[in-house]
Amino acid sequence: MNQQAFPATTTAPDPSARLVLPDGRDVLLPILRGTEGEPAFDITRLREQTGSITFDEGYANTGSCQSNVTYIDGEKGILRYRGYPIEQLAEHSHFVETAYLVIYGELPTRPQRARFSALLTENAHIHERMVYLFESYPRDAHPMALLGAMVNALACYYPHLATNTHFGETDNFDEAAATLISKVRTITAMAYRMSKGLPVIYPKRSLNYCENFLHMMFSDPYEHFECPPVVSRALNLILLLHADHEQNCSTSTVRMVASSGANLFASAASGVCALWGPFHGGANQAVIEMLQAIHDDKDDGTRFVAEAKVGRRRLMGFGHRIYRNYDPRAKIIGKACEELLNELGVKDPLLDIARRLESIALSDPYFVDRKLYPNVDFYSGIILRAIGIPINMFTVMFAIGRMPGWVAHWREVAFAGRPRIYRPRQIYTGPSVRDYLPVDLRE
Ligand code: CMC
Numbered sequence: 001m002n003q004q005a006f007p008a009t010t011t012a013p014d015p016s017a018r019l020v021l022p023d024g025r026d027v028l029l030p031i032l033r034g035t036e037g038e039p040a041f042d043i044t045r046l047r048e049q050t051g052s053i054t055f056d057e058g059y060a061n062t063g064s065c066q067s068n069v070t071y072i073d074g075e076k077g078i079l080r081y082r083g084y085p086i087e088q089l090a091e092h093s094h095f096v097e098t099a100y101l102v103i104y105g106e107l108p109t110r111p112q113r114a115r116f117s118a119l120l121t122e123n124a125h126i127h128e129r130m131v132y133l134f135e136s137y138p139r140d141a142h143p144m145a146l147l148g149a150m151v152n153a154l155a156c157y158y159p160h161l162a163t164n165t166h167f168g169e170t171d172n173f174d175e176a177a178a179t180l181i182s183k184v185r186t187i188t189a190m191a192y193r194m195s196k197g198l199p200v201i202y203p204k205r206s207l208n209y210c211e212n213f214l215h216m217m218f219s220d221p222y223e224h225f226e227c228p229p230v231v232s233r234a235l236n237l238i239l240l241l242h243a244d245h246e247q248n249c250s251t252s253t254v255r256m257v258a259s260s261g262a263n264l265f266a267s268a269a270s271g272v273c274a275l276w277g278p279f280h281g282g283a284n285q286a287v288i289e290m291l292q293a294i295h296d297d298k299d300d301g302t303r304f305v306a307e308a309k310v311g312r313r314r315l316m317g318f319g320h321r322i323y324r325n326y327d328p329r330a331k332i333i334g335k336a337c338e339e340l341l342n343e344l345g346v347k348d349p350l351l352d353i354a355r356r357l358e359s360i361a362l363s364d365p366y367f368v369d370r371k372l373y374p375n376v377d378f379y380s381g382i383i384l385r386a387i388g389i390p391i392n393m394f395t396v397m398f399a400i401g402r403m404p405g406w407v408a409h410w411r412e413v414a415f416a417g418r419p420r421i422y423r424p425r426q427i428y429t430g431p432s433v434r435d436y437l438p439v440d441l442r443e
Contacts, residue, residue, distance in 0.1 A: 242401030317378030
């Protein structure tokens with residue numbers, strides 16, 4: 001091993017941190033700074049210099065990459081895509097434009113936006129033969145299982161877009177990205193219609209992204225479809241607010257898979273699987289199930305909060321690894337939720353329960369001390385419910401929204417000049433070396 005430690009007397013030149021080892025040697029760790037000044041110790045040569053690795057289970061202190069897609073300040077509750085505050089994008093932009101921004105790094109000019117929209121429209125249909133694939137799944141399959149399988153299967157039906165990347169095969173990126181973002185919407189609607197035994201509705205060229213999705217979900221094939229603007233606006237907002245969120249479980253999974261040179265569809269399918277769990281994207285389904293259970297129990301939420309405090313359950317839609325403040329997305333969604341229900345004239349008792357639960361939790365020392373606030377999933381389900389999306393599809397909606405982020409992160413990895421596979425280390429805690437025992441000698 002090449003040990004290049006510095007003698008104990010060496011003063012670390014700025015900007016480096018000095019790590020003093022148990023044997024008295026010093027190692028200098030360069031300090032990297034992000035655009036907003038956030039510091040990080042660069043340990044890329046640590047093992048080479050010291051023979052040791054770092055341990056950070058759950059990666060709460062580990063920066064796994066440098067990325068220029070999204071900035072979060074969890075203490076202050078700040079979220080920006082490519083530098084633009086989420087509040088401004090939520091007010092002025094829409095999902096397709098924001099998807100372009102997230103993927104390509106700049107807000108599109110008018111011609112760029114038109115070209116991107118046209119690519120989405122051209123790629124909205126899915127291969128007819130994929131229908132047989134849908135048919136082979138059980139009718140009651142969970143939509144996230146189907147989505148993961150179908151996104152991965154895109155590599156079979158569109159092999160020219162499923163190229164491995166580390167060897168410069170990135171020519172078809174625009175088409176592959178548009179294919180993925182456009183087709184997830186069609187796949188989702190098709191899965192829903194088939195699960196209900198309804199005829200499949202094909203996308204319409206004249207409709208925008210969200211209208212088209214709602215059309216494919218809810219149209220009657222023999223009637224003209226009229227999508228209330230307030231509904232497509234609400235859907236647009238939900239998707240836009242989910243478009244990226246830096247190194248969360250699913251996005252880091254996408255980057256991990258991409259680092260092996262895997263194609264965009266395979267990488268995105270891995271993101272779908274990672275998103276499914278209730279601690280991550282699956283929380284939006286779990287929140288509504290929790291609110292419904294509180295409603296059915298005729299509890300005011302006190303019992304749920306009490307059980308959460310003794311570790312018997314988690315208050316779903318509360319807490320976040322990064323935010324130690326109100327999740328800015330939850331603020332926007334909470335407001336949009338009230339507006340949507342008012343405009344639709346819908347009275348959802350679950351919204352009242354959610355508000356009550358929030359106020360109980362936010363005045364309870366357990367939640368206050370741990371800085372647990374509502375996250376994006378706390379109110380999003382109430383909007384999705386009002387739109388008519390079935391509960392078991394909520395996480396799929398999160399996945400549709402997150403696609404641009406996964407594409408952007410895949411692109412950062414795939415287009416990196418110098419390919420480098422992600423390969424963490426571990427601290428082995430299993431048995432030490434032992435000899436093989438023939439089966440007759442085993443107890
Ligand atoms: N309800 C009750 N207690 C909680 C909750 C919660 N929702 N979240 C965290 N805690 C407690 C936890 O038990 C721990 O307590 P203690 O210090 O006494 O052991 C403390 O708060 C710190 O929790 P943690 O597990 O270290 O926090 P984490 O950063 O590892 O977990 C989380 C983050 C989101 C997984 C967690 O807060 C959680 O399970 N929340 C509920 C599920 C949820 O809403 N997930 C959606 C996240 S936002 C959308 C997304 O990006 O996926």
